Amino acid sequence: MTYIRPNFRHPALPRNELGYTRRDYEGALSTLCAGCGHDSVSGAIIQACFELAIPPHRVGKLSGIGCSSKTPTYFLGRSHGFNTVHGRMPSVATGAALANRELVYIGVSGDGDTASIGLGQFAHVIRRNLDMLYIVENNGCYGLTKGQDSATADVGSASKKGVPNPYPPIDLCAMALDLGATFVARSFSGDKRQLVPLIKAGIAHRGFAFIDVISPCVTFNNTPQSTKSYDYVREHLASTGTLDFVPVRQEITADYEAGYTEEVTLHDGSVIHLYKEPDLDVHDRHAALRAIREHKEAGRILTGLLYVDPDSADLHEVLQTVKTPLRDLTAKELCPGSRALDAINASKR
Amino acid sequence: MQPLASVNEFVIRFANVNGTGSASANNLFAKAVFRMGVPVSPKNIFPSNIQGLPTWYEVRVSERGYLGRRGGVDMVVAMNPQSFAQDLACLEPGGYLLYDSTKPLDPRYRRDDVQFIGIPCTEICRREFADPRQRLLLKNMVYIGALAALLDLEFAVLRDLVGEQFKGKEKLIAANIHALELGYQYAAEHYACPLELRVARADAVGDRILMEGNDALALGCIYGGATVAAWYPITPSTSVIDAFEKYAKRLRIDPGTGDHLYAIVQAEDELAAIGVAIGAGWNGARGFTATSGPGLSLMSEFLGLAYFAEVPVVLIDVQRAGPSTGMPTRTQQSDLFAAAYASHGDTKHVLLLPASPTECFEFGALAFDLADRLQTPVIVLSDLDLGMNDHVCDPLTWEDGREYDRGKVLSAADLDALKERFGRYLDVDGDGIPYRTYPGTHPEKGAFFTRGTSRDEYAVYTEDGEAYVRNMERLLRKFETAKSLVPKPEFRPARQETREGVIFFGTSTPAALEALDLLAAEGHHFDALRIRAFPFTAEVEAFLEAHERIYVIEQNRDGQLRKMLIIECEVDPKKLKSVRHYDGMPITARNIAGQIRALKGATVTPLRRKKTG
Ligand SMILES: Cc1ncc(C[n+]2csc(CCOP(=O)(O)OP(=O)(O)O)c2C)c(N)n1
Ligand code: SF4
Numbered sequence: 001m002t003y004i005r006p007n008f009r010h011p012a013l014p015r016n017e018l019g020y021t022r023r024d025y026e027g028a029l030s031t032l033c034a035g036c037g038h039d040s041v042s043g044a045i046i047q048a049c050f051e052l053a054i055p056p057h058r059v060g061k062l063s064g065i066g067c068s069s070k071t072p073t074y075f076l077g078r079s080h081g082f083n084t085v086h087g088r089m090p091s092v093a094t095g096a097a098l099a100n101r102e103l104v105y106i107g108v109s110g111d112g113d114t115a116s117i118g119l120g121q122f123a124h125v126i127r128r129n130l131d132m133l134y135i136v137e138n139n140g141c142y143g144l145t146k147g148q149d150s151a152t153a154d155v156g157s158a159s160k161k162g163v164p165n166p167y168p169p170i171d172l173c174a175m176a177l178d179l180g181a182t183f184v185a186r187s188f189s190g191d192k193r194q195l196v197p198l199i200k201a202g203i204a205h206r207g208f209a210f211i212d213v214i215s216p217c218v219t220f221n222n223t224p225q226s227t228k229s230y231d232y233v234r235e236h237l238a239s240t241g242t243l244d245f246v247p248v249r250q251e252i253t254a255d256y257e258a259g260y261t262e263e264v265t266l267h268d269g270s271v272i273h274l275y276k277e278p279d280l281d282v283h284d285r286h287a288a289l290r291a292i293r294e295h296k297e298a299g300r301i302l303t304g305l306l307y308v309d310p311d312s313a314d315l316h317e318v319l320q321t322v323k324t325p326l327r328d329l330t331a332k333e334l335c336p337g338s339r340a341l342d343a344i345n346a347s348k349r
Numbered sequence: 350m351q352p353l354a355s356v357n358e359f360v361i362r363f364a365n366v367n368g369t370g371s372a373s374a375n376n377l378f379a380k381a382v383f384r385m386g387v388p389v390s391p392k393n394i395f396p397s398n399i400q401g402l403p404t405w406y407e408v409r410v411s412e413r414g415y416l417g418r419r420g421g422v423d424m425v426v427a428m429n430p431q432s433f434a435q436d437l438a439c440l441e442p443g444g445y446l447l448y449d450s451t452k453p454l455d456p457r458y459r460r461d462d463v464q465f466i467g468i469p470c471t472e473i474c475r476r477e478f479a480d481p482r483q484r485l486l487l488k489n490m491v492y493i494g495a496l497a498a499l500l501d502l503e504f505a506v507l508r509d510l511v512g513e514q515f516k517g518k519e520k521l522i523a524a525n526i527h528a529l530e531l532g533y534q535y536a537a538e539h540y541a542c543p544l545e546l547r548v549a550r551a552d553a554v555g556d557r558i559l560m561e562g563n564d565a566l567a568l569g570c571i572y573g574g575a576t577v578a579a580w581y582p583i584t585p586s587t588s589v590i591d592a593f594e595k596y597a598k599r600l601r602i603d604p605g606t607g608d609h610l611y612a613i614v615q616a617e618d619e620l621a622a623i624g625v626a627i628g629a630g631w632n633g634a635r636g637f638t639a640t641s642g643p644g645l646s647l648m649s650e651f652l653g654l655a656y657f658a659e660v661p662v663v664l665i666d667v668q669r670a671g672p673s674t675g676m677p678t679r680t681q682q683s684d685l686f687a688a689a690y691a692s693h694g695d696t697k698h699v700l701l702l703p704a705s706p707t708e709c710f711e712f713g714a715l716a717f718d719l720a721d722r723l724q725t726p727v728i729v730l731s732d733l734d735l736g737m738n739d740h741v742c743d744p745l746t747w748e749d750g751r752e753y754d755r756g757k758v759l760s761a762a763d764l765d766a767l768k769e770r771f772g773r774y775l776d777v778d779g780d781g782i783p784y785r786t787y788p789g790t791h792p793e794k795g796a797f798f799t800r801g802t803s804r805d806e807y808a809v810y811t812e813d814g815e816a817y818v819r820n821m822e823r824l825l826r827k828f829e830t831a832k833s834l835v836p837k838p839e840f841r842p843a844r845q846e847t848r849e850g851v852i853f854f855g856t857s858t859p860a861a862l863e864a865l866d867l868l869a870a871e872g873h874h875f876d877a878l879r880i881r882a883f884p885f886t887a888e889v890e891a892f893l894e895a896h897e898r899i900y901v902i903e904q905n906r907d908g909q910l911r912k913m914l915i916i917e918c919e920v921d922p923k924k925l926k927s928v929r930h931y932d933g934m935p936i937t938a939r940n941i942a943g944q945i946r947a948l949k950g951a952t953v954t955p956l957r958r959k960k961t962g
């Protein structure tokens with residue numbers, strides 16, 4: 001495949017392998033509140049796609065409804081996006097990915113969109129192991145409808161309204177692990193160093209990659225009593241260790257820090273270098289669940305890559321669909337023609 | 350009482366227990382009559398249950414070709430003790446009742462005007478077959494064999510059908526034919542065969558076929574190029590997807606690799622099912638879902654999105670009796686409103702209204718062309734009667750070389766050639782239909798954001814009221830354009846000039862046409878219009894204009910089609926008389942004729958109460 005490169009080149013701007021600058025991956029100007037965590041996540045997605053040198057028009061951006069779900073307008077302006085209905089992005093993503101297996105699919109959702117109205121669809125897109133990156137921008141509240149508690153709010157956490165939340169939270173990472181997700185990570189919108197390589201790895205991963213990104217809502221849930229505020233998250237962050245992502249094409253030339261304790265080779269040949277605490281085995285689902293729980297009990301939010309299974313069968317493999325995108329098939333391939341119909345008529349006589 | 354006498358015009362009802370394997374035997378009967386050149390119309394009347402409850406299979410045999418439900422039963426095969434009293438009661442005077450005479454007939458069940466025919470089906474099977482399961486299944490074949498003698502079915506035809514059904518399983522073929530023979534012999538030895546009621550070979554079928562609507566719809570989806578099917582199980586639409594999978598496995602496999610040229614997703618619910626189909630449509634593949642009433646209700650939010658964001662998608666609604674769970678295994682035409690105006694805000698959807706399996710096939714394929722051309726949901730409204738019963742219909746045809754109409758889609762080259770800025774929602778051609786691009790088409794041009802929120806012609810979010818109204822008006826223009834693309838209604842003039850008409854659609858058709866013949870014989874003549882799509886086309890408006898009084902026949906309580914005609918065509922409501930039937934059983938000609946007679950009578954000679962002093 002050939003792509004037309006941008007003709008204007010600012011000499012000072014760094015370029016990726018395809019000759020694009022970071023700017024080629026940007027979208028429309030954000031209309032979110034200044035300081036909203038979601039904008040940082042958009043920035044990380046732009047950075048990751050730029051560094052991965054994905055052709056900037058070869059991404060399908062999907063979202064539900066919410067402030068978080070608005071963000072696909074703010075990155076990758078050359079790619080098509082689909083702001084679907086509240087909580088139902090996973091099904092639309094499923095259909096889109098089935099229609100054309102050659103694009104990269106990035107879904108952005110909120111904690112309301114995923115953990116409440118969309119909990120069912122979230123569970124089932126995991127079970128299908130759809131080849132996509134699914135990011136939840138988790139602020140513990142419904143930003144767009146002005147700050148009601150969401151299902152990920154911790155017990156006792158209070159938003160601007162000041163009423164402590166009485167209901168136990170849903171831990172989306174734990175749920176994803178339990179339902180068989182093949183790539184599970186948690187991160188923080190304020191930690192680009194961790195988030196960008198996670199997004200890159202999530203995109204490279206074949207199958208369903210889930211990243212729960214704590215992304216504070218400065219307007220409604222950044223209070224001292226909130227466990228999703230910038231301050232609280234910074235103070236209670238724990239990490240499974242830092243990581244680097246090495247795309248398959250860069251392996252020879254790239255110069256990466258030595259000293260990683262493990263490398264995970266993904267299905268496409270790219271590599272995740274993990275600089276981690278020795279106690280978490282990222283191939284052990286149960287260990288990941290345990291680690292999440294233990295950190296939570298100790299009052300810490302465990303971030304980083306939690307689990308990865310690089311060799312799982314994604315939905316296309318399970319359904320054994322053709323390599324050609326379904327949408328490119330024509331009547332010639334799809335229509336059995338009049339002779340086959342004659343035989344069917346004959347069987348109905 | 351004289352026993353009923355008729356050759357090739359009667360109704361026979363099989364009464365069985367659900368889950369005893371009677372379905373395939375009864376089907377064999379209908380098919381045998383059909384193969385003898387006599388049109389048949391079988392109806393499954395089944396409970397919402399897997400095993401144990403009563404189930405009926407009613408076959409109308411009609412050489413004259415009347416294939417709606419007639420009403421009344423001439424012969425009953427009463428194999429279910431539970432429903433015996435009811436089955437005996439439903440018989441016309443002079444009718445026949447075939448029962449299992451292994452046990453003597455309960456003396457409470459007597460009717461002097463009915464011919465009782467005892468065949469010891471259970472005993473015969475107990476004597477001849479060792480395996481208990483086989484005994485149960487072959488009992489059904491014994492009564493079919495007896496019917497062959499009683500009704501003069503050609504045994505060779507039955508033998509052929511059994512051979513085809515169990516192709517390659519010689520043991521099964523032998524056992525089934527043996528059971529047929531035992532039933533045949535018993536009946537021939539004990540009764541004067543054939544009866545006055547019987548079948549005689551005829552030539553009234555021509556090249557027509559016997560097929561279920563759901564089967565044909567699925568095939569329409571295959572031929573129409575559907576590649577993504579998403580669904581959630583619900584009677585009576587499940588067999589659409591079952592059939593789609595069956596045909597896809599046969600006709601949509603890459604011969605080299607064995608890979609599938611289709612994808613089927615059994616979704617977690619109907620919300621997801623239509624979401625998957627819409628995702629596929631957005632990304633340029635042909636996606637569809639099949640459901641019934643409750644699913645349609647769940648899908649309505651997504652339908653609004655697809656309408657407003659202009660994403661092609663096909664929805665097959667096989668209607669059943671509502672509201673709510675209603676009568677899940679009974680038929681109705683009661684989703685017109687729910688489908689035509691599904692979703693909040695000002696929405697309208699294109700509906701296709703097939704009346705036969707042949708049309709199910711044609712409309713199934715056409716729906717995808719229309720959805721792509723109009724960039725909007727297209728809903729095919731079938732129903733349980735059409736979908737789950739066999740119907741005699743014209744053979745399916747396909748013109749080789751027919752290409753799919755993918756609508757206004759710009760390629761990378763088109764985008765390069767474009768002088769102006771690409772506007773996703775710009776009405777370039779004045780028909781209300783804008784141009785779209787598939788995701789990933791061009792590195793710099795043509796990308797846009799699809800959303801259910803208001804936007805301008807360039808797909809940029811806006812809350813500007815004027816831009817919103819411009820867009821809504823364009824959508825209306827598009828709906829006008831749809832009128833020129835959807836199937837036109839079918840007009841059938843009366844034999845005499847008349848200012849009266851009838852309008853009907855879908856499965857009300859065969860009964861309506863038969864009713865018109867009944868009424869014509871009494872000297873009442875009506876022009877007839879069968880509506881095949883919504884929006885209503887100019888021909889519908891002209892018909893309404895040309896007639897003084899019109900009877901609108903439909904299978905729902907509220908007269909939904911009539912009301913839609915009033916709203917959409919702004920016709921005088923007094924002109925439209927409502928003929929309705931909605932007890933879950935297919936409408937009958939007798940019922941329609943009776944209602945029309947009563948309505949006519951009410952207007953010709955108004956009833957005046959006699960005053961008594
Ligand atoms: C069916 C439906 N119900 C309710 C709403 C209103 N609504 C819009 S966004 C939202 C919550 C969004 O919360 P979240 O997903 O956490 O996104 P955030 O704004 O916090 O990023 C709700 C309830 C809607 N759009 N659709
Ligand atoms: S309301 Fe909260 S979530 Fe929404 S944009 Fe503002 S800060 Fe972000």
Ligand SMILES: [Mg+2]
Nearest residue numbers: 110111112141
């Ligand atoms: Mg939120």
